[in-house]
Amino acid sequence: MSSKKYAIGVDYGTESGRAVLVDLNDGAEIADHVTPYPHGVIDEALPESGVRLGHEWALQHPNDYLEVLKRSVPAVMRASGVDPADVIGLGIDFTACTMLPVDASGEPLCFKPELKANPHSWVKLWKHHAAQDEANKINAIAAQRGEAFLPRYGGKISSEWMIAKAWQILDEAPDVYDRADRFMEAADWVVNQMTGSFARNSCTAGYKAIWHKKEGYPSKDFFKALDPRLEHLAETKLRGDVVPLGTKAGELTEAMAQAMGLKAGIAVAVGNVDAHAAVPGVGVVTPGKLVMAMGTSICHMLLGTEEREVEGMCGVVEDGIIPGYLGYEAGQSAVGDIFAWFVDNSVPAYAHEAAKAEGENIHAYLERKASAYKPGEIGLVALDWWNGNRSVLVDTELSGLFLGLTLSTKPEEMYRALLEATAFGTRKIVEAFHSNGVPVDELYACGGLPQKNRLLMQIYADVTNREIKIADSKQTPALGAAMFGAVAAGAANGGYDNIVDAARKMARVREETFKPIPENVAVYEKLYQEYNALHDYFGRGANDVMKRLKAIRNAALH
Numbered sequence: 001m002s003s004k005k006y007a008i009g010v011d012y013g014t015e016s017g018r019a020v021l022v023d024l025n026d027g028a029e030i031a032d033h034v035t036p037y038p039h040g041v042i043d044e045a046l047p048e049s050g051v052r053l054g055h056e057w058a059l060q061h062p063n064d065y066l067e068v069l070k071r072s073v074p075a076v077m078r079a080s081g082v083d084p085a086d087v088i089g090l091g092i093d094f095t096a097c098t099m100l101p102v103d104a105s106g107e108p109l110c111f112k113p114e115l116k117a118n119p120h121s122w123v124k125l126w127k128h129h130a131a132q133d134e135a136n137k138i139n140a141i142a143a144q145r146g147e148a149f150l151p152r153y154g155g156k157i158s159s160e161w162m163i164a165k166a167w168q169i170l171d172e173a174p175d176v177y178d179r180a181d182r183f184m185e186a187a188d189w190v191v192n193q194m195t196g197s198f199a200r201n202s203c204t205a206g207y208k209a210i211w212h213k214k215e216g217y218p219s220k221d222f223f224k225a226l227d228p229r230l231e232h233l234a235e236t237k238l239r240g241d242v243v244p245l246g247t248k249a250g251e252l253t254e255a256m257a258q259a260m261g262l263k264a265g266i267a268v269a270v271g272n273v274d275a276h277a278a279v280p281g282v283g284v285v286t287p288g289k290l291v292m293a294m295g296t297s298i299c300h301m302l303l304g305t306e307e308r309e310v311e312g313m314c315g316v317v318e319d320g321i322i323p324g325y326l327g328y329e330a331g332q333s334a335v336g337d338i339f340a341w342f343v344d345n346s347v348p349a350y351a352h353e354a355a356k357a358e359g360e361n362i363h364a365y366l367e368r369k370a371s372a373y374k375p376g377e378i379g380l381v382a383l384d385w386w387n388g389n390r391s392v393l394v395d396t397e398l399s400g401l402f403l404g405l406t407l408s409t410k411p412e413e414m415y416r417a418l419l420e421a422t423a424f425g426t427r428k429i430v431e432a433f434h435s436n437g438v439p440v441d442e443l444y445a446c447g448g449l450p451q452k453n454r455l456l457m458q459i460y461a462d463v464t465n466r467e468i469k470i471a472d473s474k475q476t477p478a479l480g481a482a483m484f485g486a487v488a489a490g491a492a493n494g495g496y497d498n499i500v501d502a503a504r505k506m507a508r509v510r511e512e513t514f515k516p517i518p519e520n521v522a523v524y525e526k527l528y529q530e531y532n533a534l535h536d537y538f539g540r541g542a543n544d545v546m547k548r549l550k551a552i553r554n555a556a557l558h
């Protein structure tokens with residue numbers, strides 16, 4: 001045992017989970033290890049039974065999450081050579097709302113032989129979008145009843161969230177609904193597997209399950225108005241104490257400690273949302289600083305001192321990110337995913353070959369070629385709705401659009417247009433907050449994208465006309481999760497008593513920042529007006545062609 005103390009943060013992403021061992025003195029990331037989920041994202045057919053899934057479905061296998069603990073935690077311990085006796089706490093962060101039905105002992109219903117061929121018994125991943133009908137009804141009924149919670153979620157409850165997903169289970173698989181003792185966030189379920197605790201964290205409950213610190217869940221009357229069978233949802237299948245971030249959920253059990261190569265009894269913090277854990281991870285503990293967790297999607301987080309209504313925000317939750325502040329969240333449901341789609345589906349062989357000849361990956365090749373253009377020179381504008389629109393329109397039925405294509409358009413121009421489109425989407429969000437009394441003075445970026453694509457970051461600075469600071473940490477959500485693990489352990493055990501102290505000691509940003517270039521800002525201002533016009537035309541009902549196309553496609557499929 002040494003005088004140095006450590007915590008482990010485990011970050012559960014969409015495709016993989018990673019464990020990071022962190023030095024509690026300065027936040028140094030001593031070792032990290034990634035475990036790709038053995039079953040990945042299940043969006044075509046169920047494992048074993050082969051049952052086919054519908055459009056917009058996205059499931060996961062709960063055992064994959066435990067695999068991450070069993071493979072990646074021992075791997076970081078081995079690689080670091082740190083004595084397990086010096087690891088005092090563990091925290092996790094997760095995609096959300098990623099939810100699953102479990103029985104009274106916490107066993108996922110998809111483990112039961114008689115239920116495993118039913119898709120509704122599996123984990124519904126955050127990007128499972130098949131509960132849109134339920135979400136539409138939730139919104140219509142909540143608006144009609146004048147429910148006070150609706151403005152706190154930007155006027156719309158998303159199909160990605162807990163109530164819509166639970167209701168979809170009831171609608172389509174009432175037997176699975178009846179068998180479910182609880183619906184749990186995967187974040188809370190993994191903590192349950194490590195500790196035995198059924199505590200629910202206030203972050204996922206607040207942002208994803210319409211829970212409020214003072215008012216709790218929506219009323220029984222509201223649930224009954226949705227469907228009489230849902231009347232008791234909150235006190236039955238959503239029951240469990242909702243506790244603040246940084247709370248110790250419990251202690252690591254003997255069995256899990258053995259499997260993970262750690263000491264039994266160490267503090268395990270309640271779970272957190274990946275994007276939200278990144279906020280203290282970049283050292284943001286005060287208002288005015290918008291944190292962008294940039295990867296397959298972007299989540300935008302911001303602290304405020306007052307509760308404001310902001311169109312299309314994902315939510316405002318008291319203490320939802322940092323205790324003492326209102327935590328605001330907005331987001332874009334596809335960003336890196338759009339670039340991935342483009343390189344996988346729309347880049348011709350000659351470009352792939354040229355990239356290969358240069359020894360570059362295809363993104364780096366397209367970034368280099370796209371950097372040769374000045375803003376405006378490509379003559380294209382795109383709408384970044386390949387996975388629907390999460391903010392500010394909150395509509396998963398919207399889809400992508402390219403405008404300005406000609407016979408001479410090159411793949412790198414289209415790539416640049418997509419980078420710009422996602423930047424315009426972020427600007428829309430920045431403006432929604434800023435003009436509604438939640439100031440955005442600076443941007444902070446973390447996640448995979450800022451490290452992968454400099455052009456992208458410069459475009460974001462130019463389009464938003466704001467300086468962007470970049471997290472020094474490569475694994476910012478995991479660092480944030482480890483900080484909460486240290487808070488769960490407490491200062492008396494070598495950790496911290498609160499997240500602000502932990503962030504001050506452990507978080508860093510890089511010296512280099514991305515600053516807006518005035519001549520680029522001026523051109524992007526014009527392009528943004530064009531984006532905005534298209535955004536409103538296709539997104540606010542003037543032309544619902546995107547929805548009609550989906551309806552025609554659905555009819556053709558049946």
Ligand SMILES: Nc1ncnc2c1ncn2[C@@H]1O[C@H](COP(=O)(O)OP(=O)(O)O)[C@@H](O)[C@H]1O
Binds near residue numbers: 338341453
């Ligand atoms: N050079 C690049 N430029 C832009 N996007 C990239 C580049 N390389 C990979 N991507 C995209 O980054 C995303 C992965 O981001 P990352 O932060 O690592 O993952 P996650 O969001 O799952 O945590 C993928 O969607 C991928 O298409």
Ligand SMILES: O=C(CO)[C@@H](O)[C@@H](O)COP(=O)(O)O
Binds near residue numbers: 013094095297331
């Ligand atoms: O919805 C949220 C956060 O609210 C995210 O968990 C979800 O967008 C997934 O994020 P990543 O793409 O894994 O960064």
